[in-house]
Amino acid sequence: MYNPFRYGSVVEGDFFTDRVHDLAKSIQIIQSANHLILISPRRYGKTSLINKAVAQLKRPTISLNLQLVTSITDLATELLKRILAIYPMEKAKYFLKNFRIAPIISLNPVSNALDVSFAPTLSAKPILEDVLTLIEALGKKGKRPLVVFDEFQEVRSIDKALDKQLRSIIQLHQNVNYVFMGSQESLMREIFERKKSPFYHFGTLQTLDLIPYADFEAFLKKGFSPLYKNAASIATTILQLTKQHPYYTQMLAFHYFNALLHSKRATLQEVILSIIREHDIDYERLWMGLNLKDRELILELIYIEKQLRHGKNNNIPNSTRYSAYKRLLSKGFLIQGKEGYRVEDPFFTAWILEQRTTSKPLSVVY
Ligand SMILES: Nc1ncnc2c1ncn2[C@@H]1O[C@H](COP(=O)(O)OP(=O)(O)O)[C@@H](O)[C@H]1O
Ligand SMILES: [Mg+2]
Structure with missing residues (x-):
């Protein structure tokens, strides 16, 4: 197929x-x-x-x-x-x-x-x-x-x-x-x-903004429907994970589709893990290229997004915070959405969480 x-x-x-x-x-x-x-x-x-x-x-x-x-x-x-x-x-x-x-x-x-x-x-x-x-x-x-x-x-x-x-x-x-x-x-x-x-x-x-939710959802649903009865729920979960980002949405959908071709029982969780393992070296290089403050701010954004920790670290002065956000934005690490800044790549987010989690396999991605 x-x-x-x-x-x-x-x-x-x-x-x-x-x-x-x-x-x-x-x-x-x-x-x-x-x-x-x-x-x-x-x-x-x-x-x-x-x-x-x-x-x-x-x-x-x-x-x-x-x-x-x-x-x-x-x-x-x-x-x-x-x-x-x-x-x-x-x-x-x-x-x-x-x-x-x-x-x-x-x-x-x-x-x-x-x-x-x-x-x-x-x-x-x-x-x-x-x-x-x-x-x-x-x-x-x-x-x-x-x-x-x-x-x-x-x-x-x-x-x-x-x-x-x-x-x-x-x-x-x-x-x-x-x-x-x-x-x-x-x-x-x-x-x-x-x-x-x-x-x-x-x-x-x-x-150019994101692809409208309803259109992207219909696109995913149509793509998965020959393989899976509940294509609508796959579409919703993928979009929730990728925040409708056109590239990462297509990437996750592509790999999940392939995984389902091999086994009907494949899960999104497994697919995400295999993607981040495959890119382990790239993500490590990206992470090591960041200074400590940038790493801290990225972690903070991820934890807030995943509701693992609430609020910001008030010890970081606003001026430091926003100049770091600006720099990370221009380097492509962050994206500025309607609700503020967030990490651009959901798989980089998953990689960071997987590296830092004590409960394996990773259960906090979604
Ligand atoms: N209209 C679209 N429908 C579905 N997927 C899209 C669409 N536009 C972009 N994408 C996805 O985003 C990826 C990047 O698109 P591209 O045109 O190269 O973006 P840009 O030029 O802004 O960097 C594509 O490979 C595709 O996976
Ligand atoms: Mg381009």
């Missing part, structure tokens, strides 16, 4: 649920003259959503994750590679001739893709400008291209002047829509909402 759940990579087709309103909103923005700024915590479904929009719109799309980019020249190179992958060489050729610094383009006989590079220069700005202007020129002649920058909050860590340079180039363009995605809300808001920032109000802001 085919496992109807999927995690880790972008989801589409039957693996993608709901987001009807979100999708309509994104499409409406990128089909206008505006640019889209899409913010959500990591692994909430930004890339999946935009991919779905792009698939519907059938516009030429150039996507790049800024986390992987190491310099301005590298940014221009990666963009040009993607342009040449979707536009026929004949179309781009004419414009390439006008580049101030000529790109070195060769065919990689192994991958059959074009390799692109630029000779080292003192200033990379003309290279970036020529590449972005090429996209604009291609847009003028044909379908309006989309340029999707993922993890855009990294822009200033690539080069301090990159935001300014980028803005000064693309503000002149009329035939391209940009999508700026980011998973660090505070940094993204600083880029797009601080008056002094070059990208101040550069596009329309959209934030």
